[in-house]
Every structure is written in C-alpha cells, then in structure tokens.
Amino acid sequence: MGSRYRVTSVDAVHEEGGSVFTVRDEHGDDEEVLLVPCEDGVEAWVNRCTHEAQRLYREGVGAVVRNDEVVCPKHGSMFDTCSGYCDNGEAADTTLVDVDVTVEDGQVYLTDDDVRYLHDGTSSDDDGDDGPDSTSHLQF
Numbered sequence: 001m002g003s004r005y006r007v008t009s010v011d012a013v014h015e016e017g018g019s020v021f022t023v024r025d026e027h028g029d030d031e032e033v034l035l036v037p038c039e040d041g042v043e044a045w046v047n048r049c050t051h052e053a054q055r056l057y058r059e060g061v062g063a064v065v066r067n068d069e070v071v072c073p074k075h076g077s078m079f080d081t082c083s084g085y086c087d088n089g090e091a092a093d094t095t096l097v098d099v100d101v102t103v104e105d106g107q108v109y110l111t112d113d114d115v116r117y118l119h120d121g122t123s124s125d126d127d128g129d130d131g132p133d134s135t136s137h138l139q140f
C-alpha cells in the first residue's frame with residue numbers, strides 16, 4: 001500500500017495524445033497501460049479493446065484520440081477518455097478496465113497496488129504471453 005512510481009508528465013501525455021507503459025500484475029502477467037488526456041489531467045486504461053483483445057495504442061502508430069474519445073483501430077468503437085465507456089459499435093455498453101494513477105504537480109504516478117511498473121512502451125512480446133524479461137525492480 002502507498003507505493004507509487006512516476007511514469008510520465010501530464011504535458012507529455014497531452015502532447016502525444018496518449019502514451020503507453022507496461023506493468024506486471026499479481027499473477028505475473030504483463031499488461032499494457034494506456035494513458036490518455038482527460039480534461040486537464042490523464043486517465044489510465046488497460047491497452048485492450050473490450051470487444052476483441054485489440055490494442056488501442058499500437059507501437060509506431062500510437063493511439064487515435066478524437067473529440068475526447070479513443071478510437072479502436074479494428075472496428076472503430078470509441079471510448080470516452082475520462083470514463084472509459086463506449087456507447088457505440090461492436091464494443092457498445094462496455095467500459096475499459098481502469099488502472100489507478102494519480103496526478104501531482106503535473107506528474108503522473110502509478111498508484112495501483114495490484115500491479116508494478118515494468119517499463120515504458122508496449123510489451124516486447126507481441127501477444128503479451130510471457131512478457132519481457134524480468135530484470136526490472138523498480139517498485140518502491
């Protein structure tokens with residue numbers, strides 16, 4: 001409890017329109033976390049569409065954020081960046097899985113006790129099966 005890790009700054013997320021980092025959950029599984037602008041701050045969601053495990057943020061492409069909504073690259077459903085809720089298309093009536101982050105003095109901290117920070121960017125394993133190596137011990 002109380003652990004947190006500085007991930008990035010609010011400005012960086014707003015400038016890029018979204019960013020991603022990788023965490024490891026309590027079961028040892030790696031998960032990508034999408035940060036998107038929400039009003040003056042940011043929100044964090046698991047980087048996976050609720051319809052079919054499609055990444056919302058893709059390496060080399062980024063996330064498509066339009067009118068405060070994240071657009072799924074596969075079938076085009078749009079999720080509100082602040083609530084994670086989708087009211088349209090294939091993913092209608094679902095909500096993205098949230099990850100706890102806190103903003104303080106313009107910095108974004110991972111504060112979710114169920115996961116620990118691994119690294120910036122997407123998981124190096126394309127399918128997210130085994131994830132990257134476990135040389136990181138960055139939680140404090």
Ligand code: FES
Nearest residue numbers: 049051052072075
């Ligand atoms: S995979 Fe995202 S809407 Fe179908």
